[in-house]
Amino acid sequence: MLTSFDSIKGQEKAKHLLDTAIRNDRISHAYLFKGPAGVGKKMTAHALAALLNCHAPQGMTVCASCPACKKFNSGNHPDFHLIEPEGAGIKIGQIRELQKNLAFPPFEAKTRVILIPDIHDTMGRPEVANALLKTLEEPPADTMLILTGDEAGHILPTILSRCQVIPFTPLPLEDVAALLTHEDRQRAMTLAAIAEGSPGRARRQEEHGFLDTRQAIIEILTSTDKNSPSLVSQVYAMAHQSAELKDDAEELLDLLTSWIRDLIILRSDAPRSTHLINQDLANLPEAAESWSTSAMMKCLDAIATARQQLKRNCNRTLVFEVLFFALLDEKW
Ligand SMILES: [Zn+2]
Structure with a gap:
């Protein structure tokens, strides 16, 4: 071209x-x-x-x-x-x-x-x-x-x-959103924010339906029933689905990191105007109450560990299983 x-x-x-x-x-x-x-x-x-x-x-x-x-x-x-x-x-x-x-x-x-x-x-x-x-x-x-x-x-x-x-620098989020085909403006802005102003990343995330995947993962992580028999099978299914993303699986970790950071901001004394990346999610304030701040810091460590393991070509499904259970454990 x-x-x-x-x-x-x-x-x-x-x-x-x-x-x-x-x-x-x-x-x-x-x-x-x-x-x-x-x-x-x-x-x-x-x-x-x-x-x-x-x-x-x-x-x-x-x-x-x-x-x-x-x-x-x-x-x-x-x-x-x-x-x-x-x-x-x-x-x-x-x-x-x-x-x-x-x-x-x-x-x-x-x-x-x-x-x-x-x-x-x-x-x-x-x-x-x-x-x-x-x-x-x-x-x-x-x-x-x-x-x-x-x-x-x-x-x-x-x-x-x-x-x-x-x-070369990230683009303004409005410009990235405008380059996406998403009809829903709020979702396009969210993708632009998650992709940190990179049109290439935002397009890839759009193609892979990252926002739906994010929704599914967050539903599991914010589940309130610790003893639900279906929770374990949901985690296994989600880990399998995440691993299918292959080389883009690491992007999911960026997405989870941005979500946890938003929760930390919500729990902190930061002014409410502080930019939240996932502000399209209505249940963000409730989710912020599910983990203590120190537990959330441990969640970020767990995500960093998962990132290292993906880089070392560890079994992707296993990496995500361990990660999701670790994030749930920090909550309970
Ligand atoms: Zn010419």
Whole structure:
């Protein structure tokens, strides 16, 4: 798909920095687009690659009809390379292959673009990052490397120091909500808040029906009948359903964290105007009475433990079973 700078929502600072660099002919050969997931970093990389290679750009807008634009539009420009992990992370062989290819000139592009996304996650082994350093230090003159990385994640300082960093930020919640297809405005705003201003995350949560899942989990957690025979089977079913989310299961933990934080705020002396993420839930005040503040802190610890276990590829169903029972135990 041909991406134009005009279609990127928000990110005024990032767009301004790139725009200034292009206008002044001071483009860097290695960029790190740094910021949270799902706010438009990869999209901007695509837009930049298309713009730099368009035969007749108007300012920051691509012409959409030249041969280069057509190739970007069909997703097969021969000089745009996306390097994604094969398995758990990027392999050293992939970097070596890239370096071999870079020894040759681009097929047709003015600027060949290499996009390596999510390096906080994909540069698992130090030798892979070290191999990449050489290329980052001296990329060929007709080549630009664009790395993207999550602010919260770990990015090696050696990589950081060799790239020009372009900051990306969460979008205002209203803008994220407007990008969702949800008819219910309150629910769209809730999704935007849970996704912390990331349209990409909000869309994924919408696709997976996260709000319904949240509802189901909270119904179990706020159950008042400790000895209900159906409660245990509900927990097992919910754990199974949560595990089915596979790589997105961690997002459920973010959702639970936001809910517990809201309960802590409600129990504290914080002014009522303090922003509650899950304010669409009518039973929030009752739920806040179910746990003591110290029990809620333990709940947050239990969620953190579950997160570590998911990262270590523990059995997902088991992780959620243990978590849900731990949260219920803190209540009773
Ligand atoms: Zn063009």
